[in-house]
Amino acid sequence: MDAYAIADAEIVLEVxxxxxxxxxxxxRAKDFYAGLIFIFFGVLALWEGRHxxxxxxxxxxxxxxxxxxxxxxILLGLIxxxxxxxxGSETIKPGAFHPLVLVTLAALAFTFLIQPLGLVLATxxxxxxxxxxxxxxxxxxxxxxxxxxxVLAAGLFVYLLKIPLRVWP
Amino acid sequence: xxxxxxxxxLGFGVALKPLYLLYCxxxxxxxxxxxxxxxxxxLATIAMLLPVTFNLPPEAALIMLAGIYYGAxxxxxxxxxxxxxPGEVASVVTCIEGxxxxxxxxxxxxxxxxxxxxxxxxxVATFIIxxxxxxxxxxxxxxxxxxxxSLMLLGLVGAVVLAHGSLLKAFAMVFLxxxxxxxxxxxxxxxxxxxxxxxxxxxxIGFVPPAIGLxxxxxxxxxxxxxxxxxxxxxxxxxxxxxxxxxQASWKAILRGTAVGSFxxxxxxxxxxxxxFVAYTVEKKLAVDPSRxxxxxxxxxxxxxxxxNAGAQTSFIPMLTLGIPGNAVMxxxxxxxxxQGITPGPRVMIERPELFWGLIASMWVGNLMxxxxxxxxxxxxxRLLTIPYRFLFPAILLFCCIGTYSVNNSTFDVLMxxxxxxxxxxxxxxxxxxxxxxxxxILGPMMEENLRRTMLLSRGDPTVFLTRPISLxxxxxxxxxxxLTVLPVIRRTRGVVFKE
Numbered sequence: 001m002d003a004y005a006i007a008d009a010e011i012v013l014e015v016x017x018x019x020x021x022x023x024x025x026x027x028r029a030k031d032f033y034a035g036l037i038f039i040f041f042g043v044l045a046l047w048e049g050r051h052x053x054x055x056x057x058x059x060x061x062x063x064x065x066x067x068x069x070x071x072x073x074i075l076l077g078l079i080x081x082x083x084x085x086x087x088g089s090e091t092i093k094p095g096a097f098h099p100l101v102l103v104t105l106a107a108l109a110f111t112f113l114i115q116p117l118g119l120v121l122a123t124x125x126x127x128x129x130x131x132x133x134x135x136x137x138x139x140x141x142x143x144x145x146x147x148x149x150x151v152l153a154a155g156l157f158v159y160l161l162k163i164p165l166r167v168w169p
Numbered sequence: 170x171x172x173x174x175x176x177x178x179l180g181f182g183v184a185l186k187p188l189y190l191l192y193c194x195x196x197x198x199x200x201x202x203x204x205x206x207x208x209x210x211x212l213a214t215i216a217m218l219l220p221v222t223f224n225l226p227p228e229a230a231l232i233m234l235a236g237i238y239y240g241a242x243x244x245x246x247x248x249x250x251x252x253x254x255p256g257e258v259a260s261v262v263t264c265i266e267g268x269x270x271x272x273x274x275x276x277x278x279x280x281x282x283x284x285x286x287x288x289x290x291x292x293v294a295t296f297i298i299x300x301x302x303x304x305x306x307x308x309x310x311x312x313x314x315x316x317x318x319s320l321m322l323l324g325l326v327g328a329v330v331l332a333h334g335s336l337l338k339a340f341a342m343v344f345l346x347x348x349x350x351x352x353x354x355x356x357x358x359x360x361x362x363x364x365x366x367x368x369x370x371x372x373x374i375g376f377v378p379p380a381i382g383l384x385x386x387x388x389x390x391x392x393x394x395x396x397x398x399x400x401x402x403x404x405x406x407x408x409x410x411x412x413x414x415x416x417q418a419s420w421k422a423i424l425r426g427t428a429v430g431s432f433x434x435x436x437x438x439x440x441x442x443x444x445x446f447v448a449y450t451v452e453k454k455l456a457v458d459p460s461r462x463x464x465x466x467x468x469x470x471x472x473x474x475x476x477x478n479a480g481a482q483t484s485f486i487p488m489l490t491l492g493i494p495g496n497a498v499m500x501x502x503x504x505x506x507x508x509q510g511i512t513p514g515p516r517v518m519i520e521r522p523e524l525f526w527g528l529i530a531s532m533w534v535g536n537l538m539x540x541x542x543x544x545x546x547x548x549x550x551x552r553l554l555t556i557p558y559r560f561l562f563p564a565i566l567l568f569c570c571i572g573t574y575s576v577n578n579s580t581f582d583v584l585m586x587x588x589x590x591x592x593x594x595x596x597x598x599x600x601x602x603x604x605x606x607x608x609x610x611i612l613g614p615m616m617e618e619n620l621r622r623t624m625l626l627s628r629g630d631p632t633v634f635l636t637r638p639i640s641l642x643x644x645x646x647x648x649x650x651x652x653l654t655v656l657p658v659i660r661r662t663r664g665v666v667f668k669e
Binding site for chain 1: 220221224335337338340341344345347348351355357358360362363365386389390393394559560562563564566567568569570571574575578580583584586587590591594595596598599600601617620621624625627628629630631
């Protein structure tokens with residue numbers, strides 16, 4: 001192996017390192033992802049809106065504004081993402097995955113149970129999942145919280161405000 | 170003058186009816202409650218209660234929802250002063266001086282001056298609405314579609330300019346909101362847009378799922394991440410009455426705060442939040458001895474507290490007279506009116522004077538109730554702060570779910586709210602503020618209709634927005650607002666104001 005090859009390899013390595021560093025930064029840059037989200041919605045708007053009919057300026061069709069908005073969103077998204085590549089951007093703070101799943105699960109359980117099983121049991125599912133998942137589960141506390149919330153929810157919404165919800169299974 | 174007295178008599182006649190007094194009290198109580206509790210704000214509460222208001226008379230509904238908004242300004246200051254955690258975004262600055270006062274054992278006077286300053290500001294703001302409501306309505310009646318479109322554009326520009334952080338991202342959020350607003354059947358052609366094969370989307374996305382998702386669910390998730398331990402000043406709050414020196418130090422600050430808040434509340438995008446920030450900056454600039462700031466200067470509590478309450482109330486002016494919401498809370502108030510079958514706009518004052526004046530009079534009544542609720546009952550509210558979040562979040566989550574579900578008894582709505590919650594959490598992580606999105610979402614359909622009608626009448630000539638003088642004037646204000654943000658001086662203060 002001659003000296004040139006070694007030098008080449010070093011340069012390649014250096015470039016790789018730099019790229020690696022930059023990639024890591026990009027992968028955690030707030031604005032880069034924010035831009036991507038806007039581009040995503042913009043593309044979605046244009047794709048779904050391609051058959052809506054643009055019309056003319058004097059007689060705007062149903063597709064006129066959606067397509068214009070979609071195009072603007074893509075443009076803004078590109079600028080926002082692009083700027084983050086050149087100028088950098090704050091990095092995303094790692095979030096806890098746990099609360100995200102917990103809140104989603106509890107809400108979903110409630111929603112799918114209220115129709116077939118009624119408010120009282122759906123509330124049980126919501127409170128149960130929230131309490132067990134919160135990492136500070138104490139049975140007596142949870143039962144008490146459930147009773148208070150179930151009575152409050154049924155009393156307030158169904159009996160006082162007369163919102164037609166199924167209470168019992 | 171006789172008109173004013175006549176209108177006020179009419180208003181108080183409505184607001185003092187026992188039923189409406191009850192709803193006013195309920196709104197103020199709820200507002201104080203959510204203001205005190207961190208992790209749930211006026212916006213999410215109003216969104217949660219929107220479906221409930223469907224069964225109420227329109228006066229009761231609006232009086233209660235308004236009470237929540239300004240009630241939360243009172244409650245928020247309590248948490249700021251005693252725990253150094255803003256219960257509401259608008260009381261962030263109150264933390265700075267208020268908490269220092271509490272540490273020096275002067276929590277009582279801080280709370281006292283906050284409540285009295287808020288009451289004074291609220292009374293003045295109510296009077297300003299009475300004064301400016303009718304003339305603005307008269308102007309608004311002469312508006313055509315072009316003017317309305319320009320006005321909504323101004324509203325959106327205002328929301329963007331006054332949002333925190335990056336302008337570009339705020340703009341993108343507005344456009345995304347507008348796009349969400351266009352989902353559903355197009356009224357001119359009957360074509361369904363962006364329903365993705367889902368029957369539930371034929372009528373478009375309701376107000377409630379995005380509001381609950383972005384400001385309820387996303388907020389809960391973000392709060393659970395924080396897991397901060399709360400340190401309440403358990404030492405009994407004594408002597409709420411500020412001393413003579415306190416009054417001397419703060420009466421000017423209260424006057425200035427009221428002026429700042431009343432003015433900024435009317436601006437599109439303005440409201441309680443901006444008012445309190447600006448008022449604090451003003452007090453710090455005008456202080457004889459600025460070094461006292463940050464160490465418990467009572468003016469730093471009095472000014473912003475007066476300002477946020479004044480701003481909360483005057484932000485009703487554009488909503489009530491023009492039908493155009495200046496901030497996200499007002500956007501939901503528009504939603505509440507539409508649920509009742511009332512089209513917000515200048516005709517409300519003419520066709521439903523009892524609603525218009527009743528609501529305004531109720532604000533003054535509500536402010537009076539809030540002083541009573543907050544000062545002698547302060548002990549109860551502070552005890553609420555000791556409730557751990559593991560009890561609070563299931564309760565908030567439950568009420569969010571019930572609120573969303575009960576609009577149409579629809580599982581789909583809750584699913585949509587969960588979806589918006591996840592999106593909102595993502596946006597929060599990426600520093601994209603959700604308020605401009607909600608505003609765009611509410612204004613989207615109205616803007617499209619006005620734009621299409623204007624362009625139809627002008628035969629496709631877009632210069633119509635510039636040749637009509639009122640429309641041109643409004644657009645110039647919008648351009649001016651935009652230019653302001655580009656100026657380096659403003660840019661810097663904007664950064665500072667929202668960083669603190």
